[in-house]
Every structure is written in C-alpha cells, then in structure tokens.
Amino acid sequence: MSKHTEVKAQSQGFLHDQRKRRIAADVATYILLGVLAVIWLLPIVWIFLESFNKNTAPYQSTFFPTEYSFDSYIGLFTDRKVLDFPRMFLNTFIISIFTCLISVWFVLSVAYCMSRMRFRGRRSFMNLVLILGMFPSIMSVVAIYFILKAIGLTSDGMTILALILVYSAGTGAGFYVMKGFMDTIPISLDEAAMLDGCTRWQVFTKIIIPMSKPMIVYQAITGFLIPWLDFVMAKVIARTQENYTASLGLWLMLEKEYINTWFGRFAAAAVIISVPIAILFIVMQRFYQESMSGAVKG
Known part of the structure; x- marks a missing residue:
C-alpha cells in the first residue's frame, strides 16, 4: 500500500x-x-387534566383522573359564598391592565430622558438606580405598607388603587433595557426632525415611540405579569377577600378548611389564570413581528 x-x-x-x-x-x-x-x-x-377531575380530593390513588367533568369550572364561578374567585380575578385584571399602561409610559419617558438628554446628576441617578436594583424588592414591603397606611390607602375601598400605585411607582427605575435600545436609534433622526420644526414631544411621539415597538411589547408583557403573578405585596396590602387578587385566592383554596372541597377548583383556577397570559403573548408576538419586519424594511 x-x-x-x-x-x-x-x-x-x-x-x-x-x-x-x-x-x-x-x-x-x-x-x-x-x-x-x-x-x-x-x-x-x-394540572389541566386535574381541573376536569370529577373527584375533587387532593389525594388520589391514580396520577391522572379516571372520571372527568366540568364541575370544578362551574363551581368556581357559581359558588361565590365561600370564596369569590370571579371578584378576585376581576381585581387582578384591573390592577394588571392599569399597571401595564402606566409602567409602559413611565419606562418610555425615563428611558428617553436618560438616552437623549444631558443634565446635571444624570450619571449619578443612573448609578443610584443600578445599585438599588441589586436589592430584592421584598426588603421594602414593610416600609411600603406603613407609607400606604399613613396616607389612608390600606382601607377596603382603596386597596386596588394602592396596589396599582405600588406596582407602577417603581417601574420607571427599570429603564436600562429600554434606554439601551433607544441608544441604538441614531440621534441624527432627532436632529433632522428638530430642523424641520419638531419639538421634543413630537420627536418622542412620532419617531422614538414607533421605533421602540419591540421594547414596548417587552415592557407591556412584563408590566402585566408582575401584578398578575405577585403574591407577597398583595398579601400584605389586601386585608379582606373583597380586595384579594387571584394569587391570594389560589392560596386560600389550599388552606386546610378548603383543600378537600376546593382542590379541583384550584386546578381550574390555575388553568383560567394562564389564559390571559397566553392571549397576551400571542397578541404581543404579532405586534413584535410586525414592528421588527417594519424596522428591517426601513
């Protein structure tokens, strides 16, 4: 060879x-x-199959149900004497919608100021926000509660407003991701628009916001999910069932006095809570794809 x-x-x-x-x-x-x-x-x-289980007991001999029915879903919305889940679901939905809208506006405004404007204390403010972001938000729960109590927002009629304020107030501090995206938008577009007679407000609404749609989608999803899934802050502020959110309702269903009769409804509620999240992702994904395709074409 x-x-x-x-x-x-x-x-x-x-x-x-x-x-x-x-x-x-x-x-x-x-x-x-x-x-x-x-x-x-x-x-x-x-959990999806368990929501259709005819046997509502939490402990069973088989892993998957053997008999199926819609009793858990029906009882969840018709039996409102013990736990009023529809009211809790509505409270959560209202809080999440308003928090989503406010947080998007706050983050857009702060990110635009940090990205396009230069003023005294700008870098110090950004460093301060970065340092504060390293601490878990749960550390401020007690202080937030006493502040709300001092201004009268912990009473039954003001709980929803208090939760909206709490979830929305600090969202502006999460501007770093949005600012990073705005930094990639050429500042020459702003200057050209101002030469044509546009004000800063017009530059912000006509140029920056349309070009920031992908990040707006991201912030909208984040702003909706935080109050929708939160338990700790809602537990501290909401004192009665009338003001409870869906996460607190799920927690109550697993208490000793409710778990044997409400476990099936707990599974049904878990499925129902996931539906708005799935719809939000589907809708926002379409807007995200449209905005990205428009950016590529531009």
Missing part, C-alpha cells in the same frame, strides 16, 4: 469516526431535550 493510499484511508477513518461522534452527540442532545420537555410539560398536563 502506497503512502498516499494509507493517508487517504486514515483521513476517511477519521471523518467516519467524527461523523459517528457527531451523530452520538446529536442523539444524546435530543434525548436530554426530550426528557427536559417531559419534565416541563408533565405538571402542566397534570
């Missing part, structure tokens, strides 16, 4: 071994991803 033939055979063997290793790595990757997908989807499938 010539030296050239031997080298060619060795290279073919190396390529063959490399191909085997690549196939083995791909198989191992897909197996791992499949196992992780099952682990991730199994609780979701289980």
Whole structure:
C-alpha cells in the first residue's frame, strides 16, 4: 500500500469516526431535550387534566383522573359564598391592565430622558438606580405598607388603587433595557426632525415611540405579569377577600378548611389564570413581528 493510499484511508477513518461522534452527540442532545420537555410539560398536563377531575380530593390513588367533568369550572364561578374567585380575578385584571399602561409610559419617558438628554446628576441617578436594583424588592414591603397606611390607602375601598400605585411607582427605575435600545436609534433622526420644526414631544411621539415597538411589547408583557403573578405585596396590602387578587385566592383554596372541597377548583383556577397570559403573548408576538419586519424594511 502506497503512502498516499494509507493517508487517504486514515483521513476517511477519521471523518467516519467524527461523523459517528457527531451523530452520538446529536442523539444524546435530543434525548436530554426530550426528557427536559417531559419534565416541563408533565405538571402542566397534570394540572389541566386535574381541573376536569370529577373527584375533587387532593389525594388520589391514580396520577391522572379516571372520571372527568366540568364541575370544578362551574363551581368556581357559581359558588361565590365561600370564596369569590370571579371578584378576585376581576381585581387582578384591573390592577394588571392599569399597571401595564402606566409602567409602559413611565419606562418610555425615563428611558428617553436618560438616552437623549444631558443634565446635571444624570450619571449619578443612573448609578443610584443600578445599585438599588441589586436589592430584592421584598426588603421594602414593610416600609411600603406603613407609607400606604399613613396616607389612608390600606382601607377596603382603596386597596386596588394602592396596589396599582405600588406596582407602577417603581417601574420607571427599570429603564436600562429600554434606554439601551433607544441608544441604538441614531440621534441624527432627532436632529433632522428638530430642523424641520419638531419639538421634543413630537420627536418622542412620532419617531422614538414607533421605533421602540419591540421594547414596548417587552415592557407591556412584563408590566402585566408582575401584578398578575405577585403574591407577597398583595398579601400584605389586601386585608379582606373583597380586595384579594387571584394569587391570594389560589392560596386560600389550599388552606386546610378548603383543600378537600376546593382542590379541583384550584386546578381550574390555575388553568383560567394562564389564559390571559397566553392571549397576551400571542397578541404581543404579532405586534413584535410586525414592528421588527417594519424596522428591517426601513
């Protein structure tokens, strides 16, 4: 066998071994991803099927239900004497909608000021916000409660307003991501618009906001999900069931006196709570894709 033939055979063997290793790595990757997908989807499938379980007891002999019915969904909205879940759901929806709108406006305004304006104390303010963001928000729960109590916002009729203020007030501090996006928008567009007679307000509303749609979508989703999923702040501020949010309602359903009769309804409520989140993601994804395609075309 010539030296050239031997080298060619060795290279073919190396390529063959490399191909085997690549196939083995791909198989191992897909197996791992499949196992992780099952682990991730199994609780979701289980809670969805459990919401249709005719047996509402929390402890059962089988993992999946054996009999199915809509009793949990029907009872969740018709039996309002013990736990008024529809009222809790409505409270949460109102709080989340207003928080979403206010937070988007706050973040846009602060990010625009930090990105486009230069003023004394700007860098110090940004550093201060960055440092404060390193501390968990739960540290301020007690202080926030006593501030709200001092101004009379912890009474039954003011709880929803108090929660909207609490969730919205600090959102402007989360301007860093939005500011980073606005920094990528050429400032020459602002200058050209001002030369044509536009004011800063017109530049902000006619140029910056339309070009920031992807980040507006992100902030809208974040602003909606924070009050929708929060438990700690709602638990501290809301004192009666009339002012409870959906997360507090779910927590009550697992209490000792309710769990045996409300566990099926707990599963049904968990499914219902996920519906607005899914709708929000679907709708916002469409706007995100449209804004990104428009940006590419521009």
